Amino acid sequence: MDCHELKQIAAKCRLNALRMIRASGHGHMGGAFSCMDIVTALYYAEMNCDPADPYKADRDRLILSAGHKCLAQYSVLAEKGYFTKKYLDTYGALGTKLPGHPDMHKLPGIEANTGALGHGLAIALGMAMGIRLDKTDARVYVVMGDGELAEGSNWEAVAAAAHHKLTNLCVFVDFNGLQISGRVQDVMDFTPIEKRFASFGWNVITIDGNDMKQILAALESARKMQQKPTVIVANTIKAKGVPFAEDKAAYHFWSPDEEELAQAEMFIKAEAGLQEDK
Amino acid sequence: MIGNYEDPRKTFGAAVCQVGFDDERIVLLSADSGKSSGFGPFIEKCPERYFEFGIMEQTMTGAASGLATTGKIPVICAIAPFVTARNYEMFRNDVGYMRQNVKIVGRNGGITYSDLGSTHHSLDDFALAGMIPGVVVLFPQDPNEIREAVKAMLEHKGPVYMRIGNAKQENLFDGGFEIGKARLICQGKDVTLVTTGSTTAEAMKACKSLKTRGIFVEHLGIATIVPLDEKAILESAAKTGLVVVAEEHYEAGGLGSRVAELLACNGCSARIIRLAIPHDYAISGPYDEVMAYYGLDAKGIENGIKRKILTF
Numbered sequence: 001m002d003c004h005e006l007k008q009i010a011a012k013c014r015l016n017a018l019r020m021i022r023a024s025g026h027g028h029m030g031g032a033f034s035c036m037d038i039v040t041a042l043y044y045a046e047m048n049c050d051p052a053d054p055y056k057a058d059r060d061r062l063i064l065s066a067g068h069k070c071l072a073q074y075s076v077l078a079e080k081g082y083f084t085k086k087y088l089d090t091y092g093a094l095g096t097k098l099p100g101h102p103d104m105h106k107l108p109g110i111e112a113n114t115g116a117l118g119h120g121l122a123i124a125l126g127m128a129m130g131i132r133l134d135k136t137d138a139r140v141y142v143v144m145g146d147g148e149l150a151e152g153s154n155w156e157a158v159a160a161a162a163h164h165k166l167t168n169l170c171v172f173v174d175f176n177g178l179q180i181s182g183r184v185q186d187v188m189d190f191t192p193i194e195k196r197f198a199s200f201g202w203n204v205i206t207i208d209g210n211d212m213k214q215i216l217a218a219l220e221s222a223r224k225m226q227q228k229p230t231v232i233v234a235n236t237i238k239a240k241g242v243p244f245a246e247d248k249a250a251y252h253f254w255s256p257d258e259e260e261l262a263q264a265e266m267f268i269k270a271e272a273g274l275q276e277d278k
Numbered sequence: 279m280i281g282n283y284e285d286p287r288k289t290f291g292a293a294v295c296q297v298g299f300d301d302e303r304i305v306l307l308s309a310d311s312g313k314s315s316g317f318g319p320f321i322e323k324c325p326e327r328y329f330e331f332g333i334m335e336q337t338m339t340g341a342a343s344g345l346a347t348t349g350k351i352p353v354i355c356a357i358a359p360f361v362t363a364r365n366y367e368m369f370r371n372d373v374g375y376m377r378q379n380v381k382i383v384g385r386n387g388g389i390t391y392s393d394l395g396s397t398h399h400s401l402d403d404f405a406l407a408g409m410i411p412g413v414v415v416l417f418p419q420d421p422n423e424i425r426e427a428v429k430a431m432l433e434h435k436g437p438v439y440m441r442i443g444n445a446k447q448e449n450l451f452d453g454g455f456e457i458g459k460a461r462l463i464c465q466g467k468d469v470t471l472v473t474t475g476s477t478t479a480e481a482m483k484a485c486k487s488l489k490t491r492g493i494f495v496e497h498l499g500i501a502t503i504v505p506l507d508e509k510a511i512l513e514s515a516a517k518t519g520l521v522v523v524a525e526e527h528y529e530a531g532g533l534g535s536r537v538a539e540l541l542a543c544n545g546c547s548a549r550i551i552r553l554a555i556p557h558d559y560a561i562s563g564p565y566d567e568v569m570a571y572y573g574l575d576a577k578g579i580e581n582g583i584k585r586k587i588l589t590f
Contacts, residue, residue: 112376123340126344153336153368
């Protein structure tokens with residue numbers, strides 16, 4: 001699948017996310033949109049995964065450590081056929097299978113119950129250990145937030161993954177530079193992120209995380225690394241794809257009116273050259 | 279053998295190793311705690327299934343959950359407060375909420391590190407672990423029960439927390455452990471005595487002494503705090519009308535609280551007395567003396583019952 005097609009799928013996934021936000025009236029839009037290209041690339045161009053056999057033993061796994069970005073994962077899983085898109089309209093409703101942070105027991109394709117920050121990497125490294133014991137080629141991917149790096153438990157897991165040489169583990173840091181109360185570097189500065197991971201013994205790659213070509217190249221490079229776990233520091237734009245919301249902390253959590261939603265949809269369709277396809 | 283004393287940590291470690299050598303699903307995780315948890319032989323024999331994390335209980339717990347998602351049966355063991363309180367959110371979310379088949383064992387539990395200060399005590403572990411939905415909470419009462427409980431917890435599908443102590447324990451029973459079942463240690467008509475883990479041996483001495491004074495105790499030994507054998511407790515309480523719970527835990531949130539709730543919510547009019555550690559930071563000293571200080575040795579339990587019988 002080429003980058004143009006992937007961009008179009010990512011645009012459809014952003015529309016799926018807007019559909020969920022319309023259903024509930026709100027959602028963690030900013031971070032979901034900043035990592036949407038990464039999550040799309042993983043499911044459509046990188047991971048060994050099959051919506052018809054979502055629990056196959058040798059599958060690659062994606063753990064969304066920043067569980068509040070689940071609009072991205074739900075959107076891509078729905079687009080790929082893990083579950084009916086009708087579920088998207090239940091986001092926020094009583095008894096929904098799509099809670100505001102993902103639950104592995106509610107949907108196929110969800111691998112861990114994240115939401116509390118600083119948990120996903122440790123779970124993922126345990127998975128990577130188990131997979132290595134089983135001698136399969138499966139890989140474990142993690143998407144972390146940048147604000148999430150302030151959780152100390154992450155750095156335990158960063159050390160442990162390097163110590164145990166988990167080369168089947170690949171982490172994206174969705175470095176959109178914003179968290180709920182402002183600029184990440186003002187709230188708690190963890191830059192330069194690359195140097196911190198490198199000092200723990202990780203293979204480090206830096207990319208534009210909204211550029212499909214760079215995402216795919218980084219993933220290919222990570223796959224070839226045989227000595228260390230890989231972190232891909234993905235410079236992204238919060239709320240990517242919706243110009244009036246881009247790079248604004250206020251869109252971390254969004255409660256739009258219908259006019260804003262319609263505008264957002266228009267921008268996304270125009271950018272990707274999508275027709276009305278409802 | 280009945281009457282023999284064993285180090286519970288060694289008994290536990292040997293029991294885990296015995297099953298783990300042949301069951302390739304079993305993986306052991308250590309937070310710089312493997313050898314002192316009795317995992318030495320496993321480290322030698324199955325190094326590929328042994329994972330050292332250093333002093334990193336949070337990540338060890340999360341990783342245990344991740345390993346369990348791949349079909350492994352992870353067992354983690356370290357000093358009790360560090361695998362219950364320190365890592366609580368990982369225990370609650372990664373193990374509990376994710377419903378993973380992880381076994382968490384808190385050794386040197388309760389107040390057994392009696393002279394090391396409150397940082398090393400776990401007088402709240404039944405409350406913490408027991409508050410997580412779906413977690414089985416065990417506190418075996420003698421070495422034989424530890425062996426049986428290890429086997430049972432590894433066969434049980436789902437998260438389990440087991441507390442073990444440190445002081446040498448006497449073998450009291452020969453078989454009969456079952457998750458969720460109370461052990462009727464002796465029958466009586468005057469008072470129901472409910473004990474768990476470390477207080478059971480001392481309570482058995484108290485029961486014998488009380489019998490010579492004409493007080494007949496019905497003694498229920500509880501190795502499973504969650505799920506509680508409600509039927510056994512309610513039936514005995516209805517018979518005797520007075521329930522005494524003796525445990526190495528805070529008064530609040532432990533077995534005594536669960537029994538009190540059980541009686542109250544089932545319309546049982548039996549009175550309840552909790553013999554436990556007061557809700558404060560505990561005194562330091564030798565273990566036996568600290569337990570006696572809090573009235574949790576044989577004499578203290580006997581006095582606790584006598585006082586109540588006399589004023590009942």
